[in-house]
Amino acid sequence: MSRFRKIGVVGGGAWGTALAATAERAGRRVTLWAREPDVVAAIAERHENTSFLPGVSLNPSIAATGDLVEVARADALLLVVPAQYLRATAQALAPVLPEGTPLVIAAKGIEMGSGATMGEVLAETLPRNPVAVLSGPTFAIEVARGLPTAVTLAAADPVLGAELVAALGTQTFRPYLSDDPVGCEIGGAVKNVLAIACGIVSGRGLGDNARAALITRGLAEMVRLAVAKGGKPETLMGLSGLGDLVLTCTAMQSRNCSLGAALGQGRSLADVLGERRSVAEGVASAAAVAALAARLGLDMPIVAAVDAILHRGAAIDTAISSLLARPFKAEGF
Numbered sequence: 001m002s003r004f005r006k007i008g009v010v011g012g013g014a015w016g017t018a019l020a021a022t023a024e025r026a027g028r029r030v031t032l033w034a035r036e037p038d039v040v041a042a043i044a045e046r047h048e049n050t051s052f053l054p055g056v057s058l059n060p061s062i063a064a065t066g067d068l069v070e071v072a073r074a075d076a077l078l079l080v081v082p083a084q085y086l087r088a089t090a091q092a093l094a095p096v097l098p099e100g101t102p103l104v105i106a107a108k109g110i111e112m113g114s115g116a117t118m119g120e121v122l123a124e125t126l127p128r129n130p131v132a133v134l135s136g137p138t139f140a141i142e143v144a145r146g147l148p149t150a151v152t153l154a155a156a157d158p159v160l161g162a163e164l165v166a167a168l169g170t171q172t173f174r175p176y177l178s179d180d181p182v183g184c185e186i187g188g189a190v191k192n193v194l195a196i197a198c199g200i201v202s203g204r205g206l207g208d209n210a211r212a213a214l215i216t217r218g219l220a221e222m223v224r225l226a227v228a229k230g231g232k233p234e235t236l237m238g239l240s241g242l243g244d245l246v247l248t249c250t251a252m253q254s255r256n257c258s259l260g261a262a263l264g265q266g267r268s269l270a271d272v273l274g275e276r277r278s279v280a281e282g283v284a285s286a287a288a289v290a291a292l293a294a295r296l297g298l299d300m301p302i303v304a305a306v307d308a309i310l311h312r313g314a315a316i317d318t319a320i321s322s323l324l325a326r327p328f329k330a331e332g333f
C-alpha cells in the first residue's frame with residue numbers, strides 16, 4: 001500500500017489537469033489547485049478543465065480548489081505551474097506546507113534573472129521538502145486520454161523515487177526511475193528552446209535535414225549544460241532528453257514548435273503570444289538558458305540564436321546565416 005494515498009496537483013493548466021487524471025487512474029485521491037476561479041468551478045461542477053484541457057472528462061472524484069491550504073494536505077505534491085511562476089507559488093506554499101511532504105517538479109524551464117533550475121528554486125523556497133522531477137515526452141492531451149506514455153522520474157533519494165513510481169505508474173503511464181534530477185530537468189527545459197528552433201526551420205522551409213541536424217546538435221548543447229550543472233550525460237539520452245526533444249521538435253502539436261513555425265513564416269512574437277492563453281516555456285527559457293550558458297562559459301549556439309531572435313531583435317535569416325557560418329569541427333559533445 002503506497003504511503004502516497006493523497007496527491008495534490010499545484011497548477012490547473014493542461015499538464016496539471018492531465019497529471020491529475022493519470023494519478024486518479026493510478027488509484028490516488030487527487031486534489032487539483034488552480035489559480036483561476038473559473039477553472040476550479042469548471043472542474044468541480046462539470047468535471048472538465050474547459051479553459052486549458054477542453055474535451056476531456058475528468059473523474060468526478062478529482063477535487064478542485066483555489067485554496068493552497070487544501071492542496072497542501074496531500075501526501076505528495078506535483079508542482080505544475082509554469083516555470084516563471086514557481087518561485088512565487090512555492091513562497092505562497094511555504095507557510096502552509098508540512099515539512100517533509102515530497103514535491104515533484106513537473107514544470108519545464110529555467111528561471112529568468114537567476115538562471116535557477118526549478119530544483120534550485122525549491123531548495124531556496126521550500127528547503128525542508130524532498131524533491132523529485134517528472135519529465136519526458138508527454139503531450140498533456142494524450143496523457144489525459146490514457147494513451148501510452150513513458151516518462152523519467154528522477155530523485156536523488158532512490159527510495160522516494162521508487163515510491164513515487166509505484167504511486168503514479170499505470171500500464172499506460174510508465175515512469176522510468178532515474179537518480180539524476182538535474183539532468184532530467186535540464187533536458188525538459190532546453191528542449192523547449194530547441195523546439196522553437198526546429199519550428200523556425202520548418203516555418204522557413206529549410207527542410208527535414210536541417211531539423212535532424214538541429215535535434216542532434218541541440219542534444220549536444222543540452223548535454224553540455226547538464227554536465228556543467230552536475231547532471232549525467234546518459235540521462236539526456238533517455239526520455240527526458242532525447243525522447244522529449246524528438247517529440248517536441250517533430251510535432252506541431254507542441255506549443256513551442258508551432259510558435260517557432262509561426263515566427264519562421266514571418267509573424268511577430270507579440271502577435272503569436274497575444275493569441276494564446278497557454279504557455280510556451282521556451283520563450284522565457286531561451287533567455288534564461290542563453291544567459292546561464294554565457295555565465296558558465298558554455299558554447300550553446302542554437303540556444304543563443306533562438307534568444308537573439310526572440311529577445312534581441314535578430315533577424316531570422318541573419319541568425320541562421322551565422323549558425324551556418326560557424327567553423328567545421330569534430331563531432332561530439
Ligand SMILES: NC(=O)C1=CN([C@@H]2O[C@H](COP(=O)(O)OP(=O)(O)OC[C@H]3O[C@@H](n4cnc5c(N)ncnc54)[C@H](O)[C@@H]3O)[C@@H](O)[C@H]2O)C=CC1
Nearest residue numbers: 012013014015016035052082085107108139140278279281
Ligand atoms: N501541456 C503539456 O503538454 C505539458 C506541459 N508541461 C509543462 O507544465 C507546465 C505548465 O504548463 P501547462 O499545464 O501546459 O500550462 P497551460 O499552458 O495549459 O496553462 C497556463 C498556465 O499558466 C498559469 N498561469 C498564468 N499566469 C500565471 C501567474 N501569473 N501565476 C501563476 N500561474 C499562472 C495558468 O494558471 C495555467 O495553469 C509548463 O512548465 C510546461 O512546460 C510539461 C509537459 C507537458
Ligand SMILES: O=C(CO)COP(=O)(O)O
Nearest residue numbers: 136137138139254255256
Ligand atoms: O513538454 C511538452 C511535451 O513533452 C509539451 O510541449 P509544448 O509545451 O511545446 O507543447
